[in-house]
Amino acid sequence: xxxxxxxxxxxxxxxxxxxxxxxxxxxxxxxxxxxxxxxxxxxxxxxxxxxxxxxxxxxxxxxxxxxxxxxxxxxxxxxxxxxxxxxxxxxxxxxxxxxxxxxxxxxxxxxxxxxxxxxxxxxxxxxxxxxxxxxxxxxxxxxxxxxxxxxxxxxxxxxxxxxxxxxxxxxxxxxxxxxxxxxxxxxxxxxxxxxxxxxxxxxxxxxxxxxxxxxxxxxxxxxxxxxxxxxxxxxxxxxxxxxxxxxxxxxxxxxxxxxxxxxxxxxxxxxxxxxxxxxxxxxxxxxxxxxxxxxxxxxxxxxxxxxxxxxxxxxxxxxxxxxxxxxxxxxxxxxxxxxxxxxxxxxx
Numbered sequence: 167x168x169x170x171x172x173x174x175x176x177x178x179x180x181x182x183x184x185x186x187x188x189x190x191x192x193x194x195x196x197x198x199x200x201x202x203x204x205x206x207x208x209x210x211x212x213x214x215x216x217x218x219x220x221x222x223x224x225x226x227x228x229x230x231x232x233x234x235x236x237x238x239x240x241x242x243x244x245x246x247x248x249x250x251x252x253x254x255x256x257x258x259x260x261x262x263x264x265x266x267x268x269x270x271x272x273x274x275x276x277x278x279x280x281x282x283x284x285x286x287x288x289x290x291x292x293x294x295x296x297x298x299x300x301x302x303x304x305x306x307x308x309x310x311x312x313x314x315x316x317x318x319x320x321x322x323x324x325x326x327x328x329x330x331x332x333x334x335x336x337x338x339x340x341x342x343x344x345x346x347x348x349x350x351x352x353x354x355x356x357x358x359x360x361x362x363x364x365x366x367x368x369x370x371x372x373x374x375x376x377x378x379x380x381x382x383x384x385x386x387x388x389x390x391x392x393x394x395x396x397x398x399x400x401x402x403x404x405x406x407x408x409x410x411x412x413x414x415x416x417x418x419x420x421x422x423x424x425x426x427x428x429x430x431x432x433x434x435x436x437x438x439x440x441x442x443x444x445x446x447x448x449x450x451x452x453x454x455x456x457x458x459x460x461x462x463x464x465x466x467x468x469x470x471x472x473x474x475x476x477x478x479x480x481x482x483x484x485x486x487x488x489x490x491x492x493x494x495x496x497x498x499x500x501x502x503x504x505x506x507x508x509x510x511x512x513x514x
Contacts, residue, residue, distance in 0.1 A: 176229075189386050202380075211387075219250060265304050268308050275287050291304035299348050314345050317341060318348075321337070335366045338367070378394055427444065428479075434467055438464055441460075470489055
């Protein structure tokens with residue numbers, strides 16, 4: 167960070183929704199070449215603040231500065247024109263179009279009579295993809311890519327703009343370890359050109375690996391900004407939740423009950439195949455995997471939103487077929503549990 171002036175500064179931003187003061191005088195800045203983490207619990211105001219920056223919401227108070235100039239982001243297109251680029255956690259791609267068409271959607275290069283210059287489009291796209299070291303090209307249909315590679319297409323969009331600040335919102339949620347390395351290399355390249363990076367993530371190991379400073383929000387209020395190198399996971403967590411957090415495991419042990427739910431060889435087409443697990447009364451079973459791994463689809467099958475193509479679902483040892491959410495709820499409510507821990511819950 168060689169420049170002492172922020173590339174971007176938000177000062178005393180206020181945003182009020184009916185009955186909710188989502189942002190209450192929040193200030194935030196990012197320097198050229200800086201990776202600045204924005205952290206907070208769910209509902210802390212991170213997304214709202216970024217939507218104000220991106221022109222999706224208009225602030226009810228406060229000022230946005232780019233350099234020394236106060237600016238108004240009238241909408242997402244204006245924010246992009248000013249050099250603010252978002253890479254969202256939720257993919258916003260047209261699956262039936264090619265990688266090149268998605269990257270330059272709305273800005274396709276043309277030649278005489280307004281016809282698309284397909285050769286130029288492919289060459290420009292492949293040059294960007296080469297920087298990302300991906301295994302697909304400009305003409306690949308986006309719908310044929312994995313979720314992780316679709317995320318890389320989103321990242322490629324940022325490299326088409328003369329960006330001044332790039333916002334990454336949980337960018338590694340769907341990436342493998344090797345793809346994370348590529349992402350961090352891309353962030354490093356952007357830093358080297360003086361681009362300011364806003365990095366939103368709940369993953370502490372990433373925050374302490376790649377960021378320079380951390381700003382924390384809680385309940386829509388600014389809690390402070392700290393140098394990453396001078397902070398610890400415990401201190402940042404305390405800023406986020408407003409109290410100390412005991413991260414030690416509870417040494418107490420409780421006896422588990424009988425098997426309440428059992429799944430055998432459950433499959434649903436190409437979404438997931440041959441899944442086996444069981445849940446006992448009083449037990450918490452975690453499901454972990456990348457976006458697209460099938461976690462949500464398994465839950466939807468158990469809840470009657472999807473029909474399995476193979477396998478069995480057993481409640482208390484009895485095979486059942488769950489045809490709808492109402493059926494799933496009715497089957498659980500037919501039990502007579504005395505405590506909540508006797509029921510089966512699926513939390514993702």
